[in-house]
Amino acid sequence: MNDSVPAERDYRATVFLPRTAFPMRGDLPKREPEALARWEAMGLFVRLRADAAGRTPFILHDGPPYANGNLHIGHALNKIHKDVINRARQMAGFDADYVPGWDCHGLPIEWMVEQQYRKAGKNKDEVPVLDFRAECRAYAAKWLDIQAAEFKRLGIEGNWAQRYATMDFSSEAAIAAEIHKFAANGALYRGLRPVMWSPVEKTALAEAEVEYKDRTDTAIWVRFPIIAGEFAGSAIVIWTTTPWTIPGNRAIAAGASFDYALIDVDAVGETSHARVGDKLFVAVDLLDKFTTETGIVGHTQRRIVTGADLVDVVCAHPLRGQGYEFDVPMLLGDFVTTEAGTGFVHMAPAHGEDDFFLCREHGIDVPETVNDDGTYAADVPLFAGQHVYKVADNVCRALEDAGALLKREEFLHSYPHSWRSKAPLIYLARPNWFIRMDGEEHIRDKALAALDATQFVPDAGRNRIRSMVESRPDWCISRQRAWGVPIALFMRKSDKSILNDPAVFARTRALFEAAGADAWYARPAADFLGNGYNPDDYEQVFDIVDVWFESGSTHAFVLEARGMPWPADLYLEGSDQHRGWFQASLLEAVGTRGVAPFKAIVTDGFVLDEQGRKMSKSLGNVTAPQEVIDLYGADILRLWVMNSDVHNDLRIGKEILKQQADLYRRIRNTLRWILGGLEGYSEAEILDRAAMPELEQYMLHKLAELDAMLRRAVATHDWTGVYPAIHQFCNNDLSAFYFDIRKDALYCDVKLDAEGRQLAQSETRRACRTVLDILHRCLTTWLAPVLPFTADEAWRARFGEDECVHLAQFPPVPAEWRDDALDAGWAEIRAVRKLANTQLEEARRSGDIASSLQACISITLAVDAPIALQSVNWAELLITSAAETMIATDEAGAGAAAPLRAPPKVTIAPGTKCARCWQVLPEVGEDQAHPTLCRRCCEYVG
Incomplete structure (x- = not known):
């Protein structure tokens, strides 16, 4: 064999070399803020709504996080999962209008303000109630703004300009109105019965505010x-x-x-x-x-x-x-x-x-x-x-x-124990306000029927919340605190009955809408009662309503009040919300409207450290989302979420994040290779599927499989395994298989002019470029929900800086791309290819060959081997210069499970190395004008 290459002619300029502005290094901590600024400047959310006008709406109603501290990793999991679902629905042809919101009232915020008082030597009980409430409002507003910025940095797309908060005046008015509905229908009553009580916080607590700890x-x-x-x-x-x-x-x-x-x-x-x-x-x-x-x-x-x-x-x-x-x-x-x-x-x-x-x-x-x-x-x-x-x-x-x-x-x-003060609790009988579960309103029965009609992901969530609703006592909705929406009612002093007057309720709501719930404390009772009642005859109720009632009422002042579809298509929170927000929302809506405010419920697990332990500062095992973003970027954190089984407990830590960064690099390199291979591509190159080689048809089948998986996830809200499958496709089917095989045709089956413009190409290369075009459109849009920054960068690298992938739709995938028979045949081919590559690798290790292009591969098939194995071009698939396919002459192996009669055999390919494509072929030297080239390369440089 003669491996020498004549020095007279350098053919490198005749070979297509992929080029792209899409860099290998993501540099996400730097580039992601630039993308956020770009989306803000272009008014992306407004454009999304305009583009989606007239489409079927999809409403994921946001369960409000608490505005009292920086985001933790559980917040990141929750909002990223929601964002992926919303973005995917939008790109699947829906109008996914998402309004983020916050829970701003209640003991957690009140407790933090009291702690500030204690540090300053002040007594909360000596502070005028309106001053105290103003400090609570300021505290919540501060953290709401901080959290909003942190959520945006995670890449969460939503109507941030019109976010909701339970402490907005309109929200407070709506919450009071929901209380009035229970008073009007008779389900609300004041009674004495034991409730879970916090002696430290001096108030009743909801079950969702309780944690269990060991105590002697x-x-x-x-x-x-x-x-x-x-x-x-x-x-x-x-x-x-x-x-x-x-x-x-x-x-x-x-x-x-x-x-x-x-x-x-x-x-x-x-x-x-x-x-x-x-x-x-x-x-x-x-x-x-x-x-x-x-x-x-x-x-x-x-x-x-x-x-x-x-x-x-x-x-x-x-x-x-x-x-x-x-x-x-x-x-x-x-x-x-x-x-x-x-x-x-x-x-x-x-x-x-x-x-x-x-x-x-x-x-x-x-x-x-x-x-x-x-x-x-x-x-x-x-x-x-x-x-x-x-x-x-x-x-x-x-x-x-x-x-x-x-x-x-x-x-x-x-x-x-109280999960705030960490102090032990007691059962204590106190007069409180309750919503009756089993009266004439039949709230329990209606709630159970509503749960039966609800889709759950995972389905086990149905039994969990159902058992809670079946056994729960009447709902205690009153709290003996100051920061929240008061149970804005009057009771007759004579018999302790509720003044159930629609006119009083209407005045109360109007005053709350104008000045917030502070009006209940700032204005005289007569302003609410009107001229028809003597305030001396009535007792004004100053207990505040349970924050779970407030958040359970959000469907009323976020969806109904804004004219959005009701009930919501989806509620999504952690599994602890079966006894929290899910249940509060269910009971509130059933008690006032007779049906649940949601069609489906999705629950996530909890986030643990790499050893499966609960995160705590004392253990030093806390992973903060801000730290992950600063080190890796938000796309890595988002990829971790969607590569996990979110419905069970998740693990995170340094090593897991390193693994996700490695997976991300593989996906990014796949996008980069595709973009490089598409340089100069035009629609004139498009080749119909029927005219494509089987390898390209096989790749389209793989895309059809992924498209079906993705669209099933969109429909069912269950994304388990989708993005691991996309990563596996990028790594195993593309980088390690298709790209490896087709790079020869992509680089060499093309004739270029002096400026590098394409003049002619083979049908195989044309088919490859057609598939690369489809791959780019599919992968960037499929990845956009989970990797919004990277996918948009890859989109703009091809279509220009003024374009945005998030305004695109998932590409249609024709049904004829799905070919299960073809898939079965190529599964056999890839199994044999794996065996042959093992033999080639062994030949490299032993020094018999330096690269696979120096080899000739001999494959002996059994008599009854699948037809696909007999017709395939093994030299092309194994990236060798020659291949021999033989059928065993005896029938000793007929019917055997293995299609091969013997292991693939590696020998030295006969001929000379082509100076352009590097294949070793006997024909090199036949063309006197190009004595160092093979016939194919002569065709493309002549």
Whole structure:
């Protein structure tokens, strides 16, 4: 073989060399802000709305984030996922009008302002309420503006100029009007019942504001002496993990069908508080465990009775003689279990829902033993002024002095805490405003029916929220705070009934629209009541409404009030919002309109660190979106979101981000290669699919598969696997396969003039350039939702600086591009190609060849090998200079699973290296005018 190249003629200028202004390096932290400025200058969102006029609308209603701090990685996940869905819907031919919004009221902001007061030595209660509310408003406004800028930097496209906030005057007026609707339809009532209460924040909390943390508490076993009935002289034993509720005890509950043993205590251990001669009632199923735990080493079982047999039992309070002189009756409750304790439950109606309802059913008063701050009221014997979480020792001591304590022990358990103050919570009966779930309005039933009609992604979300709605109590919507929308109602002092007057409601809304909810505090009651009512006859309600009610009402003042389609097509938030925003929105809309405000719900998981741990500053494992953007750019963060299974918990960290940056580089290099290959391309080059080689038809089939996957995701809101598939296509099908094969035709099958302009080309090259054109249009638009900065850069690099990919649509993909039979054949071809490349690589490693173009590949096929393997040009596919395809003459391999009868064989290709295309061919030297070229290259330089 002669590899020498004559020096007389340099043919490099005759070869097409890809050129593009699209750089290899993304430099995203620098280029992305420039793109944002460009989009702002061109009024991109306004142009999108104008272009979409008349299309089918698509509304993803934004669940409002809280305006009280810089964005965290969960915010980034949420908004990026929403933005991808919105952008994709817009490019799929819809009108995706997106209005971002903020939740601005409530305890989180109020708490931060109070902390500022505490640092300055100020007392919040001494500050006029309007001044305090003004500081809360300023605090929320500051963070709203900061977060808006941070969201924009993430590439989130939306109607930022007309964003919504719950503290806008129009929003506050609408929220008050929604409260009035519940008052008008009878679902709203004021009642006394236990709610989850924060003694630190002095307010009721919603379930979504509660987190569970481990806490060490005291459990006690207590005797309640029976003073009346057949079993007088014996005692009921209860077990409780909340000793502080003993002062609030007013009854005991038993299970009607449970068996209870009455035992005589015959012997006790040295440390036991039980006494020989005690007569105690305990559930039979728990007797052995009870005697072991309380140190009773000998006992006689006197008799067994059922809970129903004990219904006439009356006990004394265990602290009788120390100010607790009331009787304690035995009640029957279906909530009693024999899973732990003694089978009896002590009832403190102010501190438990089961306790409250059972005692109220039997006419037992609910005592107010605990103040808002968690201290006992002044009239509580023994413990007045003490805090409930610091009283366990004193309660146990008092019970021991009274001879009522059988045992105490410390134990660790999961206990509800406020996620803001991190302080433990209590159940506390307080007068509050509730929305009735099961009255004539049938809110629960309607909500469950609405959930059945809603699409869920993932579908498991339906069962999660459904079970919550099935079991939830009436909705407590009142909070005892200052920053928020007041429950703008008046109650008659005479009977505590609601003044349900549409004229009063209308005046209230008008005043709120003009001056905001501050009007409720700044103006006299007469301004709201009008001339028909005497303000002295009415009590003005100053409780504020739960922030979940506010955010649950956003559909009213964002969608309905703006004339946008209702219900929304989609709500998308984290899975914790099954008990938060999703549920609040559902109940609010069902309670006022009878149907859900959404057609579909999508839920995301939570973001963890690379080891699967929850992020915390103390662990030093927090990934902040701002840091990722500064280092890599927003497109990398967006790619991480869409390469993840967002419906389950996601992981992020330095190594994961490095991996995403590497994936991004591969995608970018794919776009760059395509752009370079399209230099000088014109529509005159377009070749019909039918005239294309099979390889190009195969690439179009792959595009059709991806297009179907993308459009299915648009329709279903489930994008799982879409962008990993696009990356795999770029890396495996294009860069490592199609581009590798077609670069020879692209570079060499062309005749250029002295200025590098194209004069002629082969049909194969024409087909390749047609496919590159299609690839560019498909990939840039498909990538635009997730990589908006990069895709737009790649679009402008081809079509000019005045163009924008986000104004484009997904290209139509003809149905005939899909060819599953062709795909099956090429799957066989690629499997053989992989084996042959392994042999070529081995020949390179051994030094037999320096490159694949020096090789001749011999492939021996089985008799029954697929036709596709017999007709393909193996030299072209393997980038060798020659190939031999042989069919085995014997039938020994017929029917075998493998199509090859032997491994591919590599030999040295005969001939001389062409100075232009570098293929080694016997024909090099035939043309006297170009003695160093092959026949093809002579044709394109002649």
